[in-house]
Amino acid sequence: MHTLRTSLMLLVAVPLVALAGDKTPAKAGKAAEADCHHPPAPQAAKAQTPAAKTETAPAQAAAPAQDGWKLTRGEPIKGTQALKLADVLAKPQAHDGKTVLVEGTVRKACERKGCWMELAADAKDKSPGVRVTFKDYGFFVPLDSAGSQARVEGVLKVAELSDSRAQHYESEGAIVPRGADGKPREVQLVATGVELRR
Secondary structure, three states: HHHHHHHHHHHHHHHHHHHHHHOOOHHHHHHHHHHHHOOOOOOOOOOHHHOOOOOOOHHHHHOOOOOEEEOOOOOOOHHHEEEEEHHHHHHHHOOOOOOOEEEEEEEEOOOOOOOOOEEEEOOOOOOOEEEEEEEHHHOOOOOOOOOOOEEEEEEEEEEEOOHHHHHHHHHHOOOEEEOOOOOOOEEEEEEEEEEEEO
C-alpha cells in the first residue's frame, strides 16, 4: 500500500514540478517586446552598479506628478562639458561615435515601455531631434517623460533606418527625418546615464 501511495504521489508531483519550470509568462513577455520591435530585455545575470538599478516596467510607468522632481537612470553622469543640442544636430557627423553630454527637452517617449525618448532643443520645435535609447536595454524612463528637461550622456551615432523601423517610430509619435534621397536617417544617442527634471 505504501508503494502504491508513493507511486501515485510521484505521478502527481512530477507534472507539477514540470509546470513550475515552464517559462510561458516569459514567452508572452517576449512576444509583447517583439510586437513593439524592441530588443530583448537584459538578462538578470548582468551586473549593475547601484546607480543603474533597473526597476520593473510597471514601477517605472509613471514619474512623480509634482513639479520639482529629479529622476536618474543608468550610470551617474560624469560631469563632462555639455554640448548644445542645436550644435550637435547641425553637424552630427563631427560627433559620430563619440561620447557626448547633451541637454534638452524630452519631446516624446516610448508610450509602451519607456525604452526610448526623443530629445529636442524645444518640445514645440518640429525639426528632428535626437533619439535616445539606453545602453544594453538596461534601464527605461517613465512613460510620461515628455516635457521633462533632460541631461543625457552616451555615444552618438548617425544611423540610416529601415522604412519599417521609421514607420514604427512615427506610429509612436516620433519625428523621423528623411534625407534628400528619401531614406530615413536620424541622430541617435545610446545613453549610459540620464537625468530628468521637472
